Amino acid sequence: MEKSEELLSVRNLNAWFDNFHAVKNINLSVQKNDILALIGPSGCGKSTFIRCINRLHEEVPKARVSGEVLIQGENIYDRGTDPVKVRRQVGMVFQKPNPFPGLTIFENVAIGLKLSGIKRKSILSEIVEKSLKQAAIWEEVKDKLNQPGTSLSGGQQQRLCIARALAVNPPILLMDEPTSALDPISTARIEDLLQELKKHVTIVIVTHNMQQASRVSSKTAFFLMGDLVEFGDTSLIFTKPKVTKTEEYITGRFG
Amino acid sequence: MVEELKNLQQLKNFLASMGGYVEESLKQATQALIDRNPNNHENVEKIEQKINECHLQVDQTCMNLLAKLSPFASDLRLILACYKMNNDLERMGDHARNISRGTSQYLSKKEIPHEKDFLQLINETRSMVKDSLDSFVNKDIEKAKEVLLRDDIVDELKNTLTIQMKELMKKDPDYVESALDFILFARNLERIGDLATNIAEEVIFITSGDDVRHGGFLK
Numbered sequence: 001m002e003k004s005e006e007l008l009s010v011r012n013l014n015a016w017f018d019n020f021h022a023v024k025n026i027n028l029s030v031q032k033n034d035i036l037a038l039i040g041p042s043g044c045g046k047s048t049f050i051r052c053i054n055r056l057h058e059e060v061p062k063a064r065v066s067g068e069v070l071i072q073g074e075n076i077y078d079r080g081t082d083p084v085k086v087r088r089q090v091g092m093v094f095q096k097p098n099p100f101p102g103l104t105i106f107e108n109v110a111i112g113l114k115l116s117g118i119k120r121k122s123i124l125s126e127i128v129e130k131s132l133k134q135a136a137i138w139e140e141v142k143d144k145l146n147q148p149g150t151s152l153s154g155g156q157q158q159r160l161c162i163a164r165a166l167a168v169n170p171p172i173l174l175m176d177e178p179t180s181a182l183d184p185i186s187t188a189r190i191e192d193l194l195q196e197l198k199k200h201v202t203i204v205i206v207t208h209n210m211q212q213a214s215r216v217s218s219k220t221a222f223f224l225m226g227d228l229v230e231f232g233d234t235s236l237i238f239t240k241p242k243v244t245k246t247e248e249y250i251t252g253r254f255g
Numbered sequence: 256m257v258e259e260l261k262n263l264q265q266l267k268n269f270l271a272s273m274g275g276y277v278e279e280s281l282k283q284a285t286q287a288l289i290d291r292n293p294n295n296h297e298n299v300e301k302i303e304q305k306i307n308e309c310h311l312q313v314d315q316t317c318m319n320l321l322a323k324l325s326p327f328a329s330d331l332r333l334i335l336a337c338y339k340m341n342n343d344l345e346r347m348g349d350h351a352r353n354i355s356r357g358t359s360q361y362l363s364k365k366e367i368p369h370e371k372d373f374l375q376l377i378n379e380t381r382s383m384v385k386d387s388l389d390s391f392v393n394k395d396i397e398k399a400k401e402v403l404l405r406d407d408i409v410d411e412l413k414n415t416l417t418i419q420m421k422e423l424m425k426k427d428p429d430y431v432e433s434a435l436d437f438i439l440f441a442r443n444l445e446r447i448g449d450l451a452t453n454i455a456e457e458v459i460f461i462t463s464g465d466d467v468r469h470g471g472f473l474k
Contacts, residue, residue: 211325238327240464250327252259 007032007202008053008172013067015048015057022048024226025067030219032171035194035203037217037234039210041255044223046206050174053204054090055083072171088116091165091201095177097157099149099164105132106145108160112168127167134200135163136193155186159193166201173197175205179212191216210250214238222246259324263333266316267392270337270344273309274388276302277347281384281447284355285377288440293362299355306348313341332464336457340391343450343457347384350443350450357436357443364433370419373437376412380444380451383409387454396462402455403472409448413441 008030015023023045030036038046051057052065055076068075076086099108109128118124128145132138137159141152149160158178165173179187194203194216207213213220213234220237222230222245230237230246241247249255280302287295317338320326326334383402390399420434420441459467 210327214327239331241328247328251330252324 005032009070011068015052015065018062022226026228028231033198035198035217036219037213038206038221039213040223045226046223047176055086088168089170091170091173093161093175093178095180097161099157099160101150104146105141105149108149109163109167131163131167134166135159155182173201173203177206266337269313271392273344276306277344280351284351288358293359296355296359303348303352310345332461336461340454340457343453347447347450350447353443354440361436365429367433372412372416376444379409380448383448383451387451390458394462399455399458403452406452413445416441
């Protein structure tokens with residue numbers, strides 16, 4: 001029964017950069033523990049869409065949003081909702097690994113916890129270890145937690161960023177092309193990791209790699225010029241899409 | 256990408272050519288039987304070699320496309336279906352050759368008068384093969400569905416002919432050897448009809464994405 005619980009619901013979502021209408025009236029829902037892949041050509045609104053799910057979009061000058069994003073039933077755009085609190089609830093991993101320079105591996109993971117007010121070293125250590133284990137990097141870093149996060153390889157840095165996002169125990173993890181800067185081995189590790197992570201967290205991933213979308217996700221949404229063209233089970237989208245534009249995009253006829 | 260799309264078209268062309276050879280082989284084999292002409296067998300053997308070459312070529316093209324294109328949706332369905340149709344066509348060629356070889360032996364035995372049902376079985380089978388291949392080339396889903404409906408006709412004709420041959424053998428034991436040959440001809444034709452229905456099912460899968468195998472068409 002838990003599987004069918006709706007965790008994220010987007011209703012009539014629109015996003016603009018000044019006068020440019022980047023995301024147009026999107027409606028979709030994601031169930032708990034699902035992985036949703038967002039696909040579509042560059043500039044179609046995928047990244048803008050996920051940046052609306054953690055209220056990052058509004059940080060861009062002249063950017064605005066309308067509509068509702070409900071996380072566990074609560075609209076994150078309700079008046080009085082603190083965007084910083086929202087971002088703590090919705091973890092985000094970016095295209096390029098971005099560990100905080102000058103911070104150790106331990107501090108990179110612990111920083112979100114410290115900002116939340118957790119000070120006790122024993123609790124911090126416990127959560128840092130758990131998060132690094134969840135991100136499948138603990139064995140590689142457990143003996144060098146005091147080294148800079150930036151000393152790790154690209155793939156390790158990305159898993160460190162995933163650990164950092166997981167440390168504050170978010171129900172949703174957003175990933176914006178998380179493997180596009182990684183080699184195939186590191187990519188495979190992250191993809192394997194997603195299958196483990198979905199047991200604890202609902203994931204929305206933007207990817208330009210069709211194979212990756214088909215491998216890792218249970219639902220896929222195809223965006224084109226700000227519109228949600230098709231949304232459904234990944235197995236159907238990649239074998240028998242309903243919309244011709246989807247078919248043309250995933251078979252490489254355009255995009 | 257442009258290269259892979261060309262290769263997809265090439266795959267369709269290879270399969271269409273292979274289908275043409277199968278049709279020709281079946282035509283030559285069955286016409287030899289109708290005309291009591293043993294000379295066609297050499298032609299059938301030559302065509303069989305071409306069919307086998309196509310079989311390897313289509314397999315190789317499918318493998319290359321799967322590896323290089325990582326196909327999805329209609330491209331994926333086309334490649335999977337071509338891979339299966341390739342085997343179906345190769346086996347059709349084998350059955351046509353079986354008929355041709357059998358004919359060479361049959362012609363030295365006591366002649367069975369051409370039964371109306373037998374000619375109908377030949378025509379119906381050849382027509383099913385032609386229509387299944389046409390439906391592939393033209394992506395004609397309605398024609399493919401018609402082929403599926405005709406499989407029962409071929410099965411019925413084969414059963415009727417088998418009963419007729421058994422009765423003939425009982426009535427006149429001199430016909431035993433040639434009647435047994437006829438039962439084998441009928442069985443080969445019926446198998447070719449089954450393989451034509453496989454191709455029609457694959458055409459429906461390529462075109463619509465619906466899997467109609469194992470009675471799915473009737474549901």
